[in-house]
Amino acid sequence: MLEFIQTLVSGIAVGSSYALMGLAMVLIYKTSEVVNFAQGEMALLTSFLTYMVLEYHGFPFYAAFPLALVFAAFLGFFLEFAVLRRAKEPNILGMIIITIGLEMILMGLVSWKFGADPKTMPFPLSPYDSVQLGSVFVSALEVLNFGVALAVMLILFVFLRYSKLGVAMKATQQNNMAARLMGIRTNRILMITWGISSVVGCLAGLLLSPMTMQPYMMWDPMLKGFAGAVMGGMTSLPGSVFGAYLIGIIENLFGLYVSIEFKSVVAFAVIVLVLCIRPSGLFARHYVKKV
Amino acid sequence: MDMKRDYYEDVQLFSSGVVVFWFVLLMIGLALFPLFVKNYYVYMANYMVINIIVAVGLNLLVGYTGQISLGHSGFFAIGAYGTVVFMSEAHFPFLLALIAAGLAAALFGFLLGIPALRLEGPYLSIATLGFGLTITQVIGRANIFGGRQGLHTPELYIGPWHLNSDVDFYYLLIVITLILVLAGRNMVKTKVGRAFIAIRDADIAAETIGVNLTCYKTLAFAVSAFYAGIGGGLYAFVLRFIEPEMFGLMMSIIFLAMVVVGGLGSIFGAIAGACLLSWLDLELRNILSIPYVGQWLEALSKSYFSITGVSNIQFIIYGLIMVLIMLFEPLGIYGFWIRTKIYWRTWPF
Numbered sequence: 241m242l243e244f245i246q247t248l249v250s251g252i253a254v255g256s257s258y259a260l261m262g263l264a265m266v267l268i269y270k271t272s273e274v275v276n277f278a279q280g281e282m283a284l285l286t287s288f289l290t291y292m293v294l295e296y297h298g299f300p301f302y303a304a305f306p307l308a309l310v311f312a313a314f315l316g317f318f319l320e321f322a323v324l325r326r327a328k329e330p331n332i333l334g335m336i337i338i339t340i341g342l343e344m345i346l347m348g349l350v351s352w353k354f355g356a357d358p359k360t361m362p363f364p365l366s367p368y369d370s371v372q373l374g375s376v377f378v379s380a381l382e383v384l385n386f387g388v389a390l391a392v393m394l395i396l397f398v399f400l401r402y403s404k405l406g407v408a409m410k411a412t413q414q415n416n417m418a419a420r421l422m423g424i425r426t427n428r429i430l431m432i433t434w435g436i437s438s439v440v441g442c443l444a445g446l447l448l449s450p451m452t453m454q455p456y457m458m459w460d461p462m463l464k465g466f467a468g469a470v471m472g473g474m475t476s477l478p479g480s481v482f483g484a485y486l487i488g489i490i491e492n493l494f495g496l497y498v499s500i501e502f503k504s505v506v507a508f509a510v511i512v513l514v515l516c517i518r519p520s521g522l523f524a525r526h527y528v529k530k531v
Numbered sequence: 532m533d534m535k536r537d538y539y540e541d542v543q544l545f546s547s548g549v550v551v552f553w554f555v556l557l558m559i560g561l562a563l564f565p566l567f568v569k570n571y572y573v574y575m576a577n578y579m580v581i582n583i584i585v586a587v588g589l590n591l592l593v594g595y596t597g598q599i600s601l602g603h604s605g606f607f608a609i610g611a612y613g614t615v616v617f618m619s620e621a622h623f624p625f626l627l628a629l630i631a632a633g634l635a636a637a638l639f640g641f642l643l644g645i646p647a648l649r650l651e652g653p654y655l656s657i658a659t660l661g662f663g664l665t666i667t668q669v670i671g672r673a674n675i676f677g678g679r680q681g682l683h684t685p686e687l688y689i690g691p692w693h694l695n696s697d698v699d700f701y702y703l704l705i706v707i708t709l710i711l712v713l714a715g716r717n718m719v720k721t722k723v724g725r726a727f728i729a730i731r732d733a734d735i736a737a738e739t740i741g742v743n744l745t746c747y748k749t750l751a752f753a754v755s756a757f758y759a760g761i762g763g764g765l766y767a768f769v770l771r772f773i774e775p776e777m778f779g780l781m782m783s784i785i786f787l788a789m790v791v792v793g794g795l796g797s798i799f800g801a802i803a804g805a806c807l808l809s810w811l812d813l814e815l816r817n818i819l820s821i822p823y824v825g826q827w828l829e830a831l832s833k834s835y836f837s838i839t840g841v842s843n844i845q846f847i848i849y850g851l852i853m854v855l856i857m858l859f860e861p862l863g864i865y866g867f868w869i870r871t872k873i874y875w876r877t878w879p880f
Contacts, residue, residue: 275653326858332652333599334857337791340784341853348846352832355839455843459780463660470657505668508661512646515658519649 246376247496248489253382255488256389260444261465262472262480263392267437270413270475272430273332274324277339280462281346282319282438283445284455286312287361288350290446291453294362301364308446309439316438320431351455363450385447392440393481400477409433460504464488467511473524483522542720544713561705565698573697577769579809580704581762586789586805587715587798588758593787594795595719596751597731598647599656602663603786606756608778609636609666610763612676615773618685620675625689633760639666640756644749663783671775681774684767697769704765711758716798718754727751731796759786785812788849792856794865803864808849815845 261279268276290308293299299307319342327338369380400406411419412429420426444465445458465480468487472479487507495503514522535541545551565573585607592598613632617623623631643662647655670676687694694700718724726747729737738744767773785808793804819825819841832838860866 269653273652275656323854323858328858329861333593333597333791333795334861336599336656337787338854338857340788341850341857344784344846344850345854346850348843348848348850351843352836352840352847355837357839466653467657467661470654474653501672502668505661505665508657508664511661512658515650515654516646519654521654 242375243496244493247492249373249376249378250382251489251492252485253378253385253488254492255468255485256382256385257444257448257461258465258468258484258488259389259481260392260440260447261462262469262484263396263465263477264437264441264444265462265466266469266472266474266477266480267396267433267440269469270477271409271433272324274335274339275332275466276437277336277462278319278342278346279437279441279465280445280458281343281350282312282315283441283462284350284458285346286315286438286442287445287449287453288354288455291354291359291361291449295359301362305446309442312438312442313435316434316436317431319438320434324434325427325430347455354455356455359453361449361453365450367450381447381450388443388447389481392443393477396440396477405429405432464491464507467507471511471514471521473521476521476523479521479523542717562702565701570697573701574769575810575813577697577701577704578813579806580701580708581766581769582786582789582805582809583802584708584711584765585759585762585786586793586801587712588755588762589786590790590793590795590798590801591715591718591727591758592751592755593790594797594801595724595727595731596748598748598751599652599787600659600752600755601656601780601783601787602643602659602661602666603755603759604778604780604782605663605666606636606640606759607763607766607782607786608670608775609639609756610760611767611773611778612670612682612763613760614764615682615684615767616675619682625687629761629764632764633757636760636763637753637757640752640754640759641749643756644752647752648745648748660780660783663778664780667775667778670778677774679775681772682767684771684773687768700768707761707765711761712798712802715758719798723747723750728796785849788853792852792863794863794868795861797862797865799868800863800865803868807864808852811848811852812845815848816842818842818844 261283264279265276268274268279286308289311290304293307294301294304323338323342324335327334363381365380365384367379367381370377371380371383372378400410408419408424408429409432411422411424412426412433416426419429444461448457448461464487465484468484469480470483471486472481472483474480487510490510491503491507494506498506540546545554564576585603589600589603592600610629610632613635614625614628617628617631618625621628643659646658650658671679676682687700689703692699694703719727726737726742729740729742730744730747730751734744789804789808790801791804792808793802794800814821819829828841828844829838832841856863862869
């Protein structure tokens with residue numbers, strides 16, 4: 241029983257980083273119907289640059305992390321403004337190709353600069369510190385990860401519901417043309433969405449980097465986050481969070497009870513099964529095409 | 532584009548004597564090519580030709596039917612392992628094993644096509660992606676497939692001939708590729724091909740005029756998987772050694788990139804894209820030995836980047852090509868070709 245709870249808790253912990261990546265991808269997909277495969281690598285670039293200023297230039301933590309978030313926002317703005325907006329005939333396949341291309345460019349740059357050998361990110365918390373909750377041990381980093389994910393979700397919720405910008409974002413998502421007629425500059429809203437989503441993804445990257453730090457580290461969390469988001473319906477923010485946690489938990493329970501070897505692919509098998517039954521995910525209404 | 536006046540003009544293989552002339556010249560060139568060049572270039576040609584097979588097959592799915600697939604490395608792996616295992620365990624002759632492995636891949640393609648009927652966009656991409664990753668994991672764990680150690684390919688006999696050099700294998704590859712490319716081209720011109728195109732352009736409209744979506748979508752997946760399976764089976768014999776790590780997600784992405792860079796919805800485009808990207812792949816592996824650029828890159832890496840990661844420039848170049856093509860010429864190399872052709876035909880107007 242204890243083992244079960246322990247696995248559940250680590251599933252939730254790992255689900256938090258999936259949830260952050262999933263949220264970031266859903267934010268972009270909702271506004272612009274772009275599946276952003278570069279999400280993980282945007283976070284990767286930010287994490288490695290943070291590593292660089294911390295390690296080589298001796299920045300303190302309280303300066304480096306806010307700077308990283310600002311950089312992530314500008315990276316998002318830049319990619320949307322310089323690349324995505326310039327696409328000639330945007331369709332889903334073309335956009336996927338563009339973001340995969342961006343992914344390869346960013347990953348190539350990072351691994352060219354830093355090489356493939358693993359690094360250790362200096363971080364205020366060590367990944368070996370642990371906290372005791374009842375009879376279960378959790379690492380402090382996992383608690384922080386969960387806390388940050390929770391905070392991001394609350395902030396996003398409040399932001400989208402009560403702020404003017406958030407309402408404008410929702411309007412753009414629901415009907416781009418109508419939003420533009422109401423005087424919303426939808427292009428600017430798209431750019432801001434990319435910035436916000438990049439910051440959310442960057443948080444996931446920064447929180448993962450103390451555990452592993454090498455150029456391939458973001459692939460897996462991004463794909464799992466994407467899988468979670470698809471499971472939740474790709475257009476629903478709470479759905480994507482739920483799907484991501486579900487995937488984290490299923491993965492860990494499968495690793496404990498069935499087979500540790502197939503742990504990393506079981507998420508995708510589950511996804512295919514869920515999509516067979518509900519083709520638009522668990523929480524989205526089935527998409528009906530109007531002719 | 533040339534105007535087609537009737538059906539027979541559309542389906543004929545060569546539109547004029549000039550095309551026949553160039554085709555014959557190309558065939559002679561391909562036949563004589565290995566006699567004049569170093570072995571490395573024959574190896575490169577083999578590598579290109581295999582990518583051509585996969586790209587043509589993938590283009591039938593992505594370019595003509597409009598279904599995205601990020602899992603073609605899975606079919607490729609099924610073809611590669613299937614061929615080797617059919618030969619070593621069931622003692623099939625090579626061609627029979629190759630076709631059997633291709634059919635096995637087609638079966639998996641059909642099975643993947645069933646959930647794909649109801650999926651589109653991001654849902655389809657994650658489902659195919661998951662399929663590709665799962666296949667690689669399963670193959671990497673099964674003992675019959677050699678597990679993580681990989682498999683060596685058996686000696687290759689076709690009838691009485693023993694093919695043991697790249698040059699021998701090159702001729703076999705050229706024949707198989709020619710058959711498959713022509714089959715693909717002809718398929719596009721038939722009822723099936725027109726059904727694929729109708730599904731891509733408007734699936735609901737296609738269904739209302741009587742195109743059976745279930746049948747044709749799964750058929751597109753199966754045919755495309757068959758091509759990838761055949762490509763995989765031949766690839767195993769080009770490398771003479773296969774292991775699960777080779778068939779990763781990156782491979783699927785590069786297959787997709789070939790189709791997109793070459794031009795969606797055109798056989799010529801798929802061939803051009805496959806040639807360009809496989810040439811780049813082999814050339815960029817030792818990027819520092821390229822004259823002039825290599826030295827400059829070495830200096831640049833030493834002062835600003837790291838010398839150990841210099842091989843990653845390959846990914847940057849791939850990514851740049853993909854992004855720039857999509858931004859400036861969504862029809863890829865084929866689009867360039869069409870535009871230059873029209874430009875020169877109507878020159879000076």
